[in-house]
Amino acid sequence: MDINHYLILSALLFATGAVGVIFKRNVISLLLCIEIMLNAANLSFIAFSRFLGQVHGQIFVFFVMVVAAAEAAVGLAIAIVLFRNRETLSVDDADLMKW
Amino acid sequence: MTDFLWLIPLFPLAGSAVNGLFGRRLPKSAITLIACGAAALSFLLSCSIFLSLLSLPPQQRHIIQSYFTWIESGDFVARAEFLLDPLSAVMLLVVTGVGFVIHIYSIGYMHSENGYYRFFCYMNLFLFSMLILVLSANFLLMFVGWEGVGLCSYLLIGYYFERKSAGDAGKKAFIVNRIGDVGFVLGILLVFVTFRNIDFGHVFQSIASDPADFPVEAGVGILTAIALLLFVGATGKSAQIPLYVWLPDAMEGPTPVSALIHAATMVTAGVYMVVRCSPIFSRAPIALEVVAVVGIATAFLAATIGLAQRDIKRVLAYSTVSQLGYMFVGAGVGAFAAGIFHLMTHAFFKALLFLGAGSVIHAMSGEQDMTRMGGLRRHTPITFLTMATAALAISGIPPLAGFFSKDEILWRAWSGGHSALWLIGLATAGLTAFYMFRLVFLTFYGSERFSEDVRRHLHESPRSMTIPLVVLMILSVVGGFVGLPPWLGVTNQFEHFLEPSLALAVQSHPAAQSHSTEVLLAGLSVLVALTGIYAAYRIYVARPGAAQALAARMQGLYRLVFHKYYVDEMYDAVLVNPAVGGSREVLWKAVDVGIVDGAVNGVGSLMRSAARLLKGLQNGLVRSYASWILLGAVAVILYLTLAHN
Numbered sequence: 094m095d096i097n098h099y100l101i102l103s104a105l106l107f108a109t110g111a112v113g114v115i116f117k118r119n120v121i122s123l124l125l126c127i128e129i130m131l132n133a134a135n136l137s138f139i140a141f142s143r144f145l146g147q148v149h150g151q152i153f154v155f156f157v158m159v160v161a162a163a164e165a166a167v168g169l170a171i172a173i174v175l176f177r178n179r180e181t182l183s184v185d186d187a188d189l190m191k192w
Numbered sequence: 193m194t195d196f197l198w199l200i201p202l203f204p205l206a207g208s209a210v211n212g213l214f215g216r217r218l219p220k221s222a223i224t225l226i227a228c229g230a231a232a233l234s235f236l237l238s239c240s241i242f243l244s245l246l247s248l249p250p251q252q253r254h255i256i257q258s259y260f261t262w263i264e265s266g267d268f269v270a271r272a273e274f275l276l277d278p279l280s281a282v283m284l285l286v287v288t289g290v291g292f293v294i295h296i297y298s299i300g301y302m303h304s305e306n307g308y309y310r311f312f313c314y315m316n317l318f319l320f321s322m323l324i325l326v327l328s329a330n331f332l333l334m335f336v337g338w339e340g341v342g343l344c345s346y347l348l349i350g351y352y353f354e355r356k357s358a359g360d361a362g363k364k365a366f367i368v369n370r371i372g373d374v375g376f377v378l379g380i381l382l383v384f385v386t387f388r389n390i391d392f393g394h395v396f397q398s399i400a401s402d403p404a405d406f407p408v409e410a411g412v413g414i415l416t417a418i419a420l421l422l423f424v425g426a427t428g429k430s431a432q433i434p435l436y437v438w439l440p441d442a443m444e445g446p447t448p449v450s451a452l453i454h455a456a457t458m459v460t461a462g463v464y465m466v467v468r469c470s471p472i473f474s475r476a477p478i479a480l481e482v483v484a485v486v487g488i489a490t491a492f493l494a495a496t497i498g499l500a501q502r503d504i505k506r507v508l509a510y511s512t513v514s515q516l517g518y519m520f521v522g523a524g525v526g527a528f529a530a531g532i533f534h535l536m537t538h539a540f541f542k543a544l545l546f547l548g549a550g551s552v553i554h555a556m557s558g559e560q561d562m563t564r565m566g567g568l569r570r571h572t573p574i575t576f577l578t579m580a581t582a583a584l585a586i587s588g589i590p591p592l593a594g595f596f597s598k599d600e601i602l603w604r605a606w607s608g609g610h611s612a613l614w615l616i617g618l619a620t621a622g623l624t625a626f627y628m629f630r631l632v633f634l635t636f637y638g639s640e641r642f643s644e645d646v647r648r649h650l651h652e653s654p655r656s657m658t659i660p661l662v663v664l665m666i667l668s669v670v671g672g673f674v675g676l677p678p679w680l681g682v683t684n685q686f687e688h689f690l691e692p693s694l695a696l697a698v699q700s701h702p703a704a705q706s707h708s709t710e711v712l713l714a715g716l717s718v719l720v721a722l723t724g725i726y727a728a729y730r731i732y733v734a735r736p737g738a739a740q741a742l743a744a745r746m747q748g749l750y751r752l753v754f755h756k757y758y759v760d761e762m763y764d765a766v767l768v769n770p771a772v773g774g775s776r777e778v779l780w781k782a783v784d785v786g787i788v789d790g791a792v793n794g795v796g797s798l799m800r801s802a803a804r805l806l807k808g809l810q811n812g813l814v815r816s817y818a819s820w821i822l823l824g825a826v827a828v829i830l831y832l833t834l835a836h837n
Contacts, residue, residue: 114818123814184814191812 099140106133118183120172124165131161193244194255197274200237200284201323203230208316215309224299227312231295231319235288242281253278253692256329256393263332267388275329275392279693282532283326283464286539290456291319293660297547298448300656301554305446311351315452318344322457326464331380331390334465338376338429341458342369348453349445361444368438372428376465379421386414396471408475419472419479422465423486430462431513432490432520437760440509447550450505454512455543460535463519467528470694474526484524484605488616491517493757495623499630500743500754503560504549507631511586512542514620518601521613527604528694529687533675534601537593540671541585544664548579551653551661552635557646562634569636571650576636578661583632585668587625587721590714596672599714600684603677606713614713621717625724633732679707679714 106129113126135154142150176182207230215223245253255276263270295315302311321340328334342365350362380390387395399406399415409416426432431439439459443450453459466473466483473480491514498510515538522531553560555572569576585592588599598621606614640647652658675686731738743750752758809820 111818111822115815115822118815187814188812192807192810 096140096144100137103133103136103140106130106136118185120168120175120182120184123184124168124172127168128161128165131157193240194276195257196237197241197255197257197276197327198259200234200241200288201320201327203234203237204316204319204323206230208313208320211309211316212313215313218309220303220308223309223312227316228292228295228299230316231288231292234319234323235292238281238284238288241276242285245276245278245281250692268384268390270330270332270390272333273329273391274327276327277693278690279464279468279532280326282536282690283460284323286460286536287319287322287326287456290539290543290664291315291322291452293663294448294452294456294543294547297451297550297657297660298446300654301448301550302446307351311348311446314344314347314351315449318348318452318457322461325461329392331383331392334468335376335380338425338461338465339373341461342366342373342429345369345442345453345458348449349442351445351449355444358444361438361441364441365438368435369428372425372435375421375424375428376426379418379425382414382418382421386418392468399471399475406475408477410477412478413476415472416476416479419469419476420482422469422472423479423483426462426466426520427486428462429465430459430516430520432462432486432517433493436490436494436513437763439513440506440756443503443505443509447505447546447553450509451543451546451550454509454546455539459512459516460539463516463523463531463535466520466523467532467694470523470528473523480524480526482524483520484610484613487517487520487522487524488613488620489517490514491521491620492616492623495620495627496753497756498627499623500750502563504552504562504565504631504635505546505560507562507627508542508545508549511545511624511627512538514624515542515586518598518617518620521605521617522601525601525605525608525610525613527601527608529684529690530597530600530604532690533686534597537585537597537668537671540593540664540667541582544578544582544661544668545586547657547661547664548575548582551575551657552579554653554657555650556642557649559642559646562631564641565635566638566642567636567640568650572652574652574658574661578658578665580632580636581665582668583628586628587725588621588717589721590718591669591672593668593671595714595718596675596677599717600675600677602717603710603713607710618717618720622720622724625721626728629725629728630732633728637733638736677710677714679710 110126110128110130110133113129114123117123117126135157138150138154138157140150142148142154172182175187179186207226210226211218211223218226245255257274257276259272259274261269262272295312298311298315302308305311318341321337321344323337324340325334325337328337346362346366349365350359352358353362383395384390387398389395389398406415428435439454442453445453473483494510494513494517498507498514501507501510515534519531519534519538522528522534551572552565552568552575555568555575556565559565581592585594588595590596602614602617602621605611605617675684676682678684731742755761
């Protein structure tokens with residue numbers, strides 16, 4: 094299989110995630126979209142790793158997965174706290190940190 | 193013994209440091225002991241050093257002690273160096289001796305004042321600064337002492353700083369002195385530019401050894417310029433026209449301070465400096481002329497102002513200005529030794545007069561207006577006796593100290609061919625006798641013009657105040673005997689002693705005139721002084737009310753003199769108000785508000801309006817931030833792909 098197929102799939106996934114981050118309001122959806130973007134990047138890493146016959150890309154993927162796990166933990170914790178305080182999951186309602 | 197020269201200024205400095213740093217926690221007795229002890233040690237050491245200087249042959253009476261190099265920069269070298277010669281030795285004795293007596297007096301005078309430790313800290317510092325000034329062997333170290341006395345005078349004049357007038361007087365003294373200091377600094381710079389050195393010894397040596405390079409200048413040459421600039425400094429410190437205005441206001445300080453400023457320290461600095469620089473001045477006849485004319489003008493003007501003042505201390509203040517004028521006349525006619533002689537005797541009787549005035553004020557529960565005194569001689573006999581002696585001394589009645597020194601100056605003015613100076617000087621002597629005895633008669637004679645309250649508190653001052661008075665009275669009586677004039681058949685010891693320190697180039701030759709003229713002139717000046725005293729007696733004692741009648745008859749003149757020729761008002765109108773008004777209207781309201789504040793606020797508001805445009809970006813919405821990040825990432829990628837293909 095050509096590497097381009099992987100890269101196109103990865104780009105599509107990334108774009109989906111990015112659009113989701115911009116247009117979704119629900120915190121949980123936002124976190125899921127970020128997860129999609131991270132995995133899109135992971136897909137590219139694996140593809141290149143395989144294509145170039147080097148192991149670096151796979152090592153990067155492990156790191157990304159660890160970071161993603163941590164991010165999910167923190168993100169969900171924030172989501173819970175947000176809901177407790179505001180009774181909402183919409184990120185547009187959490188806009189106090191501005192000028 | 194002379195090896196311990198450095199200890200003389202060190203004692204007062206140490207006393208000042210201890211009292212200044214720890215005085216708040218020390219008991220009064222300890223403060224007194226430290227301050228007066230420091231002054232006493234310094235005085236005793238000065239005495240023994242003076243004696244060991246006397247034991248040397250005259251040619252060797254020039255001791256320089258170098259301690260360390262203070263500033264070194266290229267050609268310019270300033271060393272911390274003390275110079276002991278007859279001139280500085282005499283000044284040492286006057287400064288420490290009179291200073292010590294005033295310290296003792298202050299114990300009694302200041303006993304119930306707040307900030308007792310602060311007072312003695314400043315007094316010791318004052319003594320220290322003056323000793324540095326007197327001992328320094330170069331111009332720059334002298335300037336350190338010069339500024340030191342300026343600072344201490346500011347601190348002490350403003351001692352009662354809760355009172356606005358005292359604070360103002362302190363500031364006035366400081367600012368007026370600053371004007372003179374500019375001249376002094378410029379003079380020092382010119383000395384350095386001319387001689388590439390600022391040591392007295394070196395400068396005077398090169399003037400003396402190079403008559404070709406430094407001749408007696410007919411016109412205005414470099415030495416005249418130096419001399420005139422130095423004299424500007426002297427007019428500030430020694431209260432001569434046009435910078436004398438600070439001295440009468442300096443009466444706001446406690447009375448011992450007035451005594452210290454007027455007698456031992458501060459105002460004598462200018463005279464000392466001119467005499468110290470006599471090698472420069474003696475090569476600059478025009479500068480000497482200026483010194484003499486300014487001196488005599490100040491002497492006469494201040495004496496006339498003194499005629500009409502009511503405040504006992506103010507009369508004495510103008511009298512000091514007037515007497516300082518005499519000293520400058522002495523220096524100006526080339527009789528430098530006579531100037532220093534008068535400085536010394538004046539230190540005795542002026543300190544006595546001020547301390548006596550302090551004793552009177554003390555007895556009168558703080559009253560200073562002589563029109564509300566009178567008849568005090570029955571209540572304060574010691575003060576009366578001592579002050580009357582001092583008044584006789586300053587009036588020039590033989591054989592008291594003032595007679596010899598004042599007469600020496602007048603004689604030198606006459607014999608040097610300055611008959612106009614002599615005549616005005618003689619008239620001033622008459623005025624001096626008149627206003628001094630006006631003070632004595634108003635204070636100690638006549639009816640008692642004070643309230644019952646004051647009478648109940650009326651008392652002679654304590655021992656610590658009267659003993660200094662008596663000591664100074666003895667000095668005022670015998671102080672003149674060190675410089676007996678040649679017509680008494682003796683050599684003038686004082687002048688002879690000072691000779692090695694002074695330049696003799698343009699000194700007049702009294703030998704050329706016969707002694708009979710001198711005796712005649714001396715008799716004349718005694719006659720004038722007696723006339724002054726008699727006039728004061730007639731007006732203020734014999735016929736009460738005569739003074740008011742006289743003042744009414746010559747109302748215009750009286751008012752002019754009473755208001756001190758409106759000099760303060762004139763300075764206010766010409767200098768102070770334009771400066772204040774200009775500062776307020778132009779510098780404050782235009783420059784400061786418009787330009788300085790405008791620039792600061794302008795930068796601020798520029799930033800704010802710029803920020804107003806951009807602050808919309810930080811709207812707190814996570815999704816908008818994400819959009820911007822994405823946009824940025826896309827832009828970077830676009831740039832990289834487009835730029836590299």
